[in-house]
Amino acid sequence: MEFFSRMMGRKKSAGSAKERLQLVLIHDRTDLTPSALDALKDELIEVISRYVEIDPTAVSINIAKDGRSQRLVADIPMRNSNRRRVK
């Protein structure tokens, strides 16, 4: 049975339950929807770009879990200043 369900590429249901709960609980606890998180990301990129040069496509913003509290983790790669054109 296990072999067949694996062959069919079907995931064990407990795994889906845990993954789905992880997301649902983060949104329940923080009151932050995925679309609000996207908007936050866009605005953050805009603000940071005013000061430093970054690659907007490489920016990642995630909610990490730390016990019962969550933290917003942003990874924003900066471009090297020596690669900038000199006026």
Next chain:
Amino acid sequence: MTAKVATVTSGKGGVGKTTAVANIAVGLASLGQRVVCIDGDIGLRNLDVVLGLENRIVYDLVDVVEGRCRLRQAMIRDKRLPELYLIPAAQTRDKSAVSPSDMVRLCDELRQECDWILIDSPAGIERGFRNSIAAADQVLVMTNPEVSAVRDADRVIGILDAEEKGPALLVINRIKPAMVKRGDMLSVEDVLDLLAIQLVGIVPEDENVIVASNRGTPMAFDNKSKAGQAFHNIARRLMGEVIPFMDVENQGFFQRIFSGRK
């Protein structure tokens, strides 16, 4: 005596709160503790039938709060143990008949008379729940290894933190070892990882729960059933004993063969 007030709550209904209160109460009382159970589910009382005391009700919680009887008169003594009492909920009133401050006052009066006050909270996060946690020194949050029960438990844990009633203790009820084993049920570790609070008990699914409620004799009265043992362990942990958790997910091969179940 200064009693400790412990409330069992869950958010979602039907996860086993009433069964837990009845059995933990029996567990504590059989350790020689003086225990008073309060049914906090006004309008939908059930702790009386689970304990088998439904025929002895004269006065209820609302009668005490509204001054129609003394506290003592509403305490039904369970004759099977020396020091186990029930204060039943009113059946023909609604939750608004009692306020959180009524509960605090009532429990303060009771504290002098016993070692433990166990409160069976109704499902939900409204008035009945607020009443049930108002006087609590310790809240036990009960859940099942199932998506909606875990989600609601998380919500309740959050509210308890906000109300400064935390940290709550977790009871995971109705675990089916075979389903966990084949990957079709959240494991104890999964639920703990998601909810991130301290565990106080794990209780396997057990048909004896139904048999016990049919008879009005909680399982904890005889120590043979798995669920009964699990509730006894919770009672001992509440008393401060350190007891290893039952390995419900990996019951031994022989154990399964000889218990005659698949």
